[in-house]
Amino acid sequence: MWPPSxxxxxxxxxxxxxxxxxxxxxxERASAVWRAARLLxxxxxxxxxxxxxxxxxxxxxxxxxxxxxxxxxxxxxHSLLMLLWLLRHRRRLHGLLRRAAAxxxxxxxxxxxxxxxxLRCRVGGVVGLTVTVAxxxxxxxxxxxxxxxxRYLLPLVVPAALQTPTGYWVITSLQVVTALVQVTMxxxxxxxxxxxxxxxxxxxxGLRGQLAADVxxxxxxxxxxxxxxxxxxxxxGGYVTLVALHSRExxxxxxxxxxxxxxxxxxxxxxxxxxxSRLLAERQQLLxxxxxxxxxxxxxxxxEGQFLLQMLLEQARQPLGIHGGGLFVAQKSTxxxxxxxxxxYFVIMVQMKV
Numbered sequence: 506m507w508p509p510s511x512x513x514x515x516x517x518x519x520x521x522x523x524x525x526x527x528x529x530x531x532x533e534r535a536s537a538v539w540r541a542a543r544l545l546x547x548x549x550x551x552x553x554x555x556x557x558x559x560x561x562x563x564x565x566x567x568x569x570x571x572x573x574x575x576x577x578x579x580x581x582x583h584s585l586l587m588l589l590w591l592l593r594h595r596r597r598l599h600g601l602l603r604r605a606a607a608x609x610x611x612x613x614x615x616x617x618x619x620x621x622x623x624l625r626c627r628v629g630g631v632v633g634l635t636v637t638v639a640x641x642x643x644x645x646x647x648x649x650x651x652x653x654x655x656r657y658l659l660p661l662v663v664p665a666a667l668q669t670p671t672g673y674w675v676i677t678s679l680q681v682v683t684a685l686v687q688v689t690m691x692x693x694x695x696x697x698x699x700x701x702x703x704x705x706x707x708x709x710x711g712l713r714g715q716l717a718a719d720v721x722x723x724x725x726x727x728x729x730x731x732x733x734x735x736x737x738x739x740x741x742g743g744y745v746t747l748v749a750l751h752s753r754e755x756x757x758x759x760x761x762x763x764x765x766x767x768x769x770x771x772x773x774x775x776x777x778x779x780x781x782s783r784l785l786a787e788r789q790q791l792l793x794x795x796x797x798x799x800x801x802x803x804x805x806x807x808x809e810g811q812f813l814l815q816m817l818l819e820q821a822r823q824p825l826g827i828h829g830g831g832l833f834v835a836q837k838s839t840x841x842x843x844x845x846x847x848x849x850y851f852v853i854m855v856q857m858k859v
Contacts, residue, residue: 509624509704510605513697517598520693524686528591528693531599554581554683560662569748574660576741581659583734584687587694590726598697601719605704623783624703627776631695634772638765639688643681645758652677658684694727695773698835702780702827706787721827728777729829732843735774739847743767744854774840781827781835 514529521529558581562574591598646658654668658680667676701720746763826834833839 508606508609508621509700510602510609512624512628513602513700516693516696516700520689523689524588526588526592528595531596554659554687555585557661557663558659561660564662569745572741573745576738576745577660579734579737579741580691581683581687583694583730584690586730587690587727588686590730591690591693591697594723597719598723601701601723621703623779624700627699627703627780628696630772631699631776632692634765634769635688635692638762638769639684641765642762643684645762691773695731695777698724698727698731698777698827699780702777702784702835706780706784724827725830728827728835729832731777732774732829732833732835732839735770736843736847738770739767740850740854742770743847743851747855774843777827778835778837778840781839782837785826785834785836 518529521527555578558574558578562571562578565571565574643658649656652673653670654663654673657663658677661676661680663672663676666672701724705717705720742763746760746767749763750760826836828834833842
């Protein structure tokens with residue numbers, strides 16, 4: 506498998522091709538016409554995904570419909586924020602990748618066997634389940650047989666002038682583009698955090714200092730946005746799914762798709778949190794290894810050796826972890842707190858029959 510830096514480079518290239526955002530380029534070198542064309546996915550995502558969905562949420566007269574619209578809106582906002590964030594910080598990100606690639610050339614030969622197994626499993630799980638859910642959801646929509654207003658791929662308020670058959674298919678086509686951009690940015694953001702975290706864990710001793718701090722800073726907003734989006738989607742989407750199941754209003758296929766989407770949210774936050782826990786575990790192993798260093802009998806340590814060991818210990822004791830806006834550290838215990846929060850308010854909503 507490719508090392509994390511090369512995997513991220515390929516990921517940015519694929520994301521750039523699917524969204525026309527130019528994420529694979531560290532600097533803007535395209536012509537004015539091409540730069541204007543790149544604004545199309547962002548414009549479609551903003552107008553259809555955010556404005557239309559928000560108007561749809563505000564116009565609902567039932568609480569479950571409002572919750573469903575807000576759950577979808579949280580995912581759209583997360584994708585939009587990630588696109589803007591990556592476009593704003595792509596120079597910094599490409600600088601990190603160049604520095605990491607240089608370190609991987611030096612330390613690649615000393616990598617432990619199977620060191621990339623965890624990364625391979627997380628990447629394969631997130632990509633595989635995301636693509637599966639996206640394909641199944643889209644196929645279920647087009648196979649339903651009721652392809653007319655007001656049934657759309659994403660919740661949306663449509664003006665009366667566009668409620669014609671032609672307008673319906675134009676809007677549906679744009680929504681397919683919006684969904685493609687949304688899924689792409691979610692996968693890119695999730696794998697960005699996972700790969701950067703694994704990169705720090707694999708080359709812990711070489712990434713101390715500014716580079717490790719830069720990685721944590723770049724991952725801060727994506728992690729915070731991911732956790733906020735997952736909490737909102739699990740809480741509201743889970744309640745809407747329960748209401749549909751209890752009232753038997755939804756079809757079996759729709760409930761299956763909703764359950765798969767909820768499972769995808771859980772997998773995404775678990776993959777990021779497990780990568781964060783592995784980084785913390787590698788730090789503890791490094792501390793234990795440095796603390797257990799002994800000198801050969803009869804050979805007193807030199808002053809330079811003692812100083813170097815002390816410096817390594819001090820650096821290893823510095824806080825290291827992928828955090829979400831400085832509010833929490835991404836690790837397995839954080840997932841338990843997240844699930845406890847969601848379950849608490851889920852039970853309250855059920856008891857109050859919202």
